[in-house]
Amino acid sequence: MNILIVYSHPSKKSYTFQVLEKLCNELKRKNCEVAISDLYSLDFKTDMTELEYEREGFANLELPLADDVKNEHVKLGWADCVIFLYPVWWSDCPAKLKGWFDRVFAVGYAYKQTDLFPRIKTIKYGLVLCTAGYSNEFLNDTGIAQSMRTIMLGDRLGNRFEIKEMVILGNTLNVEKAKQVHEEKIKQVIERIINHSAC
Numbered sequence: 001m002n003i004l005i006v007y008s009h010p011s012k013k014s015y016t017f018q019v020l021e022k023l024c025n026e027l028k029r030k031n032c033e034v035a036i037s038d039l040y041s042l043d044f045k046t047d048m049t050e051l052e053y054e055r056e057g058f059a060n061l062e063l064p065l066a067d068d069v070k071n072e073h074v075k076l077g078w079a080d081c082v083i084f085l086y087p088v089w090w091s092d093c094p095a096k097l098k099g100w101f102d103r104v105f106a107v108g109y110a111y112k113q114t115d116l117f118p119r120i121k122t123i124k125y126g127l128v129l130c131t132a133g134y135s136n137e138f139l140n141d142t143g144i145a146q147s148m149r150t151i152m153l154g155d156r157l158g159n160r161f162e163i164k165e166m167v168i169l170g171n172t173l174n175v176e177k178a179k180q181v182h183e184e185k186i187k188q189v190i191e192r193i194i195n196h197s198a199c
Contacts, residue, residue, distance in 0.1 A: 001032045001194065004079035008086040008097035010040045015172050016087050016131045022183065023085065023129070026190050035075060039096045044068060046099020061108045061117050072104045073118070081125040081193055082161070084152070088132040088168070091144050092151065101156050110160060125193050126161030128152045129169070129186075136170035163196055165189065 005023065009016040020036075027034050037044075045068060048056065055063035065073075076082065086093045104110075108117035130148075132139060139145040145168060153164045167189050171178040 001080045002078050003027055003032050003034050003081045003083060003193075004075050005034065005036045005083045005085055006039065006097065006100060007036055008039045008084075008094045008100070010096075014087070015175055016085065019129070019131060019169065019182070019186070020085055023083070023186060023190075026186060030190060030194055032194075035078070037072060037075060037100075039100060042068070044096060044100060046096050046102070048103060052103065056107050059107050059112055061114070065106060065109075066103070069103050069106060072100070073109065073120075076104075076120060076123065079123055081127065082123055083127045083129055085129045086131075088130050088134075088139075088148070091147065093130070105156070105160075120160055122159075123161050124163065125196055126153075126157045126164045127189060127193065128157070128164075128166040129189070130166070131172050132168055132170045133173045134170060136168055139168060139170060165192070 005020065007020055009020075011017065024034055024036070045066075049066075051063060052066065054060060055065075084093070084097065086097050092098070105120075108114060108119070110120050113119040128148075134144075136145065139148075148168075149166050153166055157164045167185055169178070169182045169185065
């Protein structure tokens with residue numbers, strides 16, 4: 001199974017980076033092919049140029065796509081599963097990942113599709129995996145978790161994935177206590193991904 005991890009965190013000292021390493025090791029142990037789009041290492045450009053806005057805002061498919069966007073399209077075409085891994089900042093993903101959606105899910109490719117332009121395929125599995133300082137209980141009780149699910153799964157992933165799931169690894173402010181729970185959640189979600197790919 002081909003798995004693309006779209007990873008968005010600036011620090012290799014972070015707990016989120018530890019999760020990335022654990023995730024990659026577990027997936028490779030299951031004989032998955034893993035590719036990573038590390039948005040900070042790539043210095044992925046998050047804001048649209050004026051030309052890109054004119055392409056998006058006016059659905060002008062004659063205007064070109066940037067090379068970095070086309071590179072991400074190639075990776076998405078290869079993937080059977082995409083995992084979006086990031087920390088929760090102000091109840092959402094980092095701006096770097098938001099900019100990835102703004103630019104990569106381009107008109108003609110991810111929405112308002114036409115036969116005149118290559119379109120995104122329906123990908124088997126979409127997983128949103130995020131680390132959060134607050135506990136899962138707090139995020140659920142305040143409605144933040146549901147808000148994040150609605151935005152990520154309902155809008156951004158939308159109908160572009162057959163199965164969509166969000167897993168929040170909460171309570172990272174007390175990370176040593178939370179690690180064991182997180183490791184079990186990661187193993188469980190990997191099993192679900194693998195089992196779905198065998199269908």
